[in-house]
Amino acid sequence: MDAAQVAAYFRGKNILITGATGFLGKVLLEKILRIQPDVTRLFLLVRATDDESARQRVQTEVTGREIFQVLREKHGKGFEDFIEEKVCPLAGDVMYEDFGLDTAKLKEVSKVVDIIVNGAATTNFYERYDVSFDTNVLGAKQICALANKCTKLKMLLHVSTAYVCGEQEGLILEKPFMMGDTLREGTHLDIESELNLIKHTQMELKANCATDKAERKTMKELGLKRARHFGWPNTYVFTKAMGEMLLGHLRGDLPVVVIRPSIITSILKEPLPGWMEGVRTIDSVFLGYAKQALKFFLVDPNTIMDVILHLVNVGLCGVFSGRYNELSGKYRLAMHLIELYAPYTLFKGRFDDMNLEKLRKAMEQNSDGGEYYFDFDPKKINWDDYFYMVHFPGYRPNAALKEMYMISQFVTQHQGTLRQKKSSGTFLKVATKYPRKPCLESTFSVSYCRRLLILV
Structure with a gap:
């Protein structure tokens, strides 16, 4: 085939x-x-x-x-x-x-x-x-x-x-x-x-x-x-x-x-790399960190997590803002969500995919050069490139990310000055590596980045 x-x-x-x-x-x-x-x-x-x-x-x-x-x-x-x-x-x-x-x-x-x-x-x-x-x-x-x-x-x-x-x-x-x-x-x-x-x-x-x-x-x-x-x-x-x-x-x-x-x-290759609708699956976590709405998330750092459609609810991004002593109601909600999603963020299973592997081999053995349109082998994906060069740029534009993009451009031009500010380390690292992408890994809020601009 x-x-x-x-x-x-x-x-x-x-x-x-x-x-x-x-x-x-x-x-x-x-x-x-x-x-x-x-x-x-x-x-x-x-x-x-x-x-x-x-x-x-x-x-x-x-x-x-x-x-x-x-x-x-x-x-x-x-x-x-x-x-x-x-x-x-x-x-x-x-x-x-x-x-x-x-x-x-x-x-x-x-x-x-x-x-x-x-x-x-x-x-x-x-x-x-x-x-x-x-x-x-x-x-x-x-x-x-x-x-x-x-x-x-x-x-x-x-x-x-x-x-x-x-x-x-x-x-x-x-x-x-x-x-x-x-x-x-x-x-x-x-x-x-x-x-x-x-x-x-x-x-x-x-x-x-x-x-x-x-x-x-x-x-x-x-x-x-x-x-x-x-x-x-x-x-x-x-x-x-x-x-x-x-x-x-x-x-x-x-x-x-x-x-x-x-x-x-989101879509990896065709027809539109990075295309998706709204904030989906793991994107809630990424955007939550990027916009400083999500301070923490319950995971096992040694676990490779598979995520399904709507695993992480968009509402999760707004659960953890503010101070602990002001969040008695939100704290209960957070604990409820942690209980609900823990089976996935702490998942210890490995899915057998022998049926798909057989299909993949059949496709490879009879390749006619058209496998580009039916490639479903995740081992061929460079996941770093996918997330940073395809998936993240596919996010719907919003004011915060647009401003983060502008700030990333500024940071690349003022590395020497900003390097002296210890708190700018993470932001600087991401902005330097991905100067043309939204700084989704930044630990800073947009307001803090504004202050950096003023100081410099």
């Missing part, structure tokens, strides 16, 4: 994608349209009231984004017509039977779809149990049900997470979950009972006239409690594991592939 064969596989195919408005969905959609413009149709399931609203969402939230810049330049004035021909937005939701599609649309989709990619998920670690269950568990069930109606289906690809393994240590093998499996000895998981528990809790809350705030808190705590009871650290990975169980149980003869990514950050 070579790159040309991979691209050719999508020629003439009809593909249904859920979660297309998300970061990963956009990357997948753009990639397919760029490497195989002869794909027949891409059906995008979008939460919307009707197909016109779905079309508007796709235009503004998907094809209108910068990641489609290369395609826009390639097709020029014909870009919109190309998208209109290839992309078909569908108003629906994975939690509903048949995605909530009307009979005519369901019939059309089930007759032509060759591939289904299920990327729809809620990735919040501390999500309401009912919300997470609807999307990550019932969504997987509905995906499987619809897939069984697709007469031409060749593959169902389900995006899960590497951290369904929980807090295991050592080598973690790629094993499927069976119905009832748990990570805690002496427990047995019944998905139907979990659904009934959710419904019962909702009824109790309604009977007690609970406020929206009380309901949210109760449902969030219920998810965390149930996850930990069965050995998972949070609601997200718990519900993703249940989704995998249902897929394995209901698949029948369906050709199902489950992928479990551990880290999804």
Whole structure:
């Protein structure tokens, strides 16, 4: 198998994608349209009231984004017509039977779809149990049900997470979950009972006239409690594991592939190096330090940490500002977040990737020079270069980082004077090494850097 064969596989195919408005969905959609413009149709399931609203969402939230810049330049004035021909937005939701599609649309989709990619998920670690269950568990069930109606289906690809393994240590093998499996000895998981528990809790809350705030808190705590009871650290990975169980149980003869990514950050090479949306994953920590909002973070310095989508909540950046004696409320929140994220920052497992290794070797043996477009070997990545030359510069511009950039230029011109100020050591080191990049490793606030400018 070579790159040309991979691209050719999508020629003439009809593909249904859920979660297309998300970061990963956009990357997948753009990639397919760029490497195989002869794909027949891409059906995008979008939460919307009707197909016109779905079309508007796709235009503004998907094809209108910068990641489609290369395609826009390639097709020029014909870009919109190309998208209109290839992309078909569908108003629906994975939690509903048949995605909530009307009979005519369901019939059309089930007759032509060759591939289904299920990327729809809620990735919040501390999500309401009912919300997470609807999307990550019932969504997987509905995906499987619809897939069984697709007469031409060749593959169902389900995006899960590497951290369904929980807090295991050592080598973690790629094993499927069976119905009832748990990570805690002496427990047995019944998905139907979990659904009934959710419904019962909702009824109790309604009977007690609970406020929206009380309901949210109760449902969030219920998810965390149930996850930990069965050995998972949070609601997200718990519900993703249940989704995998249902897929394995209901698949029948369906050709199902489950992928479990551990880290999804910005684009390395193409189409736009460094492209991402907002502040994602580990970026919250980087920006927190750079902007002096994050003073510390719980980690094991000897651990190589894998990070998944939304592992570090953006809100974390604002948790640790101010003085300790002024932060009794924030301190409790900080301890809660530390407890929530500790299983990942202190993770001791190593993921077995033999399946991917076999695929990599097959690609290398049949290389036709096109592996650039399908390179997924992390060992080839120079991680220092990636973060400093690709990822960090991809951050959305903001006032603080712009000013840090200007200051870095100044520092390179006044090294002699600043070197005498002991407190400027870290800043100087970074500014000297990366004079044209935002000084994300600086231990200084922007206000302190202003004072440096005045002193010099």
